[in-house]
Amino acid sequence: xxxDYTTIDMxxxxxxxxxxxxxxxxxxxxxxxxxxxxxxxxEFTRILDQAxxxxxxxxxxxxxxxxxxxxxxxxxxxxxxxxxxxxxxxVQIEDEMLKLTQNSIxxxxxxxxxxxxxxxxxxxxxxxxx
Amino acid sequence: MRLDTVFDxxxxxxxxxxxxxxxxxxxxxxxxxxxxPEGGPYRRRDVVFQSRPLPAELFSDHLAFHDNRxxxxxxxxxxxxxxxxxxxxxxxxxxxxxxGYVLYPNVNVVVEMVNMMGAARAYExxxxxxxxxxxxxxxxxxxxx
Amino acid sequence: MSEIKIDEIRRQLADISxxxxxxMPPEEGRGSFSQVLRNAVAEVNNDQVKTDEAIRDYLSGxxxxxxxxxxxxxxxxISFKLMMQLRNKLLDVYxxxxxxxx
Numbered sequence: 001x002x003x004d005y006t007t008i009d010m011x012x013x014x015x016x017x018x019x020x021x022x023x024x025x026x027x028x029x030x031x032x033x034x035x036x037x038x039x040x041x042x043e044f045t046r047i048l049d050q051a052x053x054x055x056x057x058x059x060x061x062x063x064x065x066x067x068x069x070x071x072x073x074x075x076x077x078x079x080x081x082x083x084x085x086x087x088x089x090x091v092q093i094e095d096e097m098l099k100l101t102q103n104s105i106x107x108x109x110x111x112x113x114x115x116x117x118x119x120x121x122x123x124x125x126x127x128x129x130x
Numbered sequence: 131m132r133l134d135t136v137f138d139x140x141x142x143x144x145x146x147x148x149x150x151x152x153x154x155x156x157x158x159x160x161x162x163x164x165x166x167p168e169g170g171p172y173r174r175r176d177v178v179f180q181s182r183p184l185p186a187e188l189f190s191d192h193l194a195f196h197d198n199r200x201x202x203x204x205x206x207x208x209x210x211x212x213x214x215x216x217x218x219x220x221x222x223x224x225x226x227x228x229x230g231y232v233l234y235p236n237v238n239v240v241v242e243m244v245n246m247m248g249a250a251r252a253y254e255x256x257x258x259x260x261x262x263x264x265x266x267x268x269x270x271x272x273x274x275x
Numbered sequence: 276m277s278e279i280k281i282d283e284i285r286r287q288l289a290d291i292s293x294x295x296x297x298x299m300p301p302e303e304g305r306g307s308f309s310q311v312l313r314n315a316v317a318e319v320n321n322d323q324v325k326t327d328e329a330i331r332d333y334l335s336g337x338x339x340x341x342x343x344x345x346x347x348x349x350x351x352x353i354s355f356k357l358m359m360q361l362r363n364k365l366l367d368v369y370x371x372x373x374x375x376x377x
Contacts, residue, residue, distance in 0.1 A: 003353060003354075003357065005350070008346070008350075012342065012343070012346060015131075015340075015342050016340065019131055019132055019340060019342075020197070022131075022136060022259075022262075022263060022266065023132070023135050023136055023139065023200055024197070024200065025259065026135075026136045026139040026140050026256075026259045026263070027139050027199075027200045027201050027202075029140070029143065029252075029255045029256055029258075029259055030139050030140055030142060030143035030146075030201070030202055030203045030256055030259075031143075031179075031181055031201055031203050032252050032255070033147075033150075033179050033203075033248070033249075033252055034179045034180060034181050034201075034203055035178075035179065037181055037201070040197070040199055040200075077197045077199065079199075093251070093252075093255055096255070097255060097258065100258065100259060100262050101262070104262045104265065104266055107131070107266050107269070108266070108269050111269050111270060111272065111273060111342070114273055114346075115272065115273055115274055115275065118273070118274045118349050118353070119274065121353050122274075122352070122353060122356060125353065125356040125357055125359075125360055126356065131340065131341050131342055132339045132340055132341070133339070133341060134339070135339075187336075267341065270341050270342050270345065271341075271345070273342065273345045273346065273349065274345065274348075274349045274352075
């Protein structure tokens, strides 16, 4: 319609990445004692298109996760190359706990921004009376 | 926020670490058992963890932002420790051998305690994931409120 | 918003669209009055359909991300509010025109 949902779509893209990162962290923490398990995380790739001044997404890798069109950054899931312990497991539980908290906070921030943006739109519509 | 994926992963971890705790408890309870119904002293047991993929019904055809490498965990098997029994010289013990030595279980209290702490910590960590996810879901429901 | 209210608005929009066809000469170009009103009628229904789709996708497990479902509902709500404003403006313009015509 007439409304520009670009910012909202970008925030949605961010939420999608945070959801996945939370799941990866859950997987890492669950497998902290599994022999041979390698820690998983997102690698953020972001290219600043200098000419246009916008963020453009890199899509060279077939495993690349799609973001919403024209959104900020793309991300791929990679295995950590951190050296493993005796059983081959390389999960660092302190790092994972930190990621858990940090990711949760960033998720909540995006939710907040989303809500405020949506309410802003709604208010603008309600006030544009006669 | 996806509801089911994390709970499946972390739930499997809670079950697995709890099973590990039970095996450790059995080891500690039987640390002085010089005779068992199978004959001989109690043999230490251990769990073997293995990654297990998520159930297929969690994923719809239109799945975006999903990775096949997401794994839960399960106890693959419970194995007996084949390391040698501990020997103590107790010639008057009813189970003493002809040389006066009694064979005691190959359970080491310190090793079991360390493992128990590890299992407890891993259990709590997955519990933290569940609680954190629960709060993210609660926040999600506040979109637009 | 209730079903009754939406039907009422649809009825009003259809009403205006009907009247405007009879009493006003059609304008050239995209900005045809009745065309805009017809689009508005279709749009209101479309929002409701989208909302139902989003809910059904969630219930059937087709959509696993809760925030997607909620956002669909929010977008439909905003679209509806926009329609409301358009309807009000159009009503104003219509009444204005009717008052000043011969």
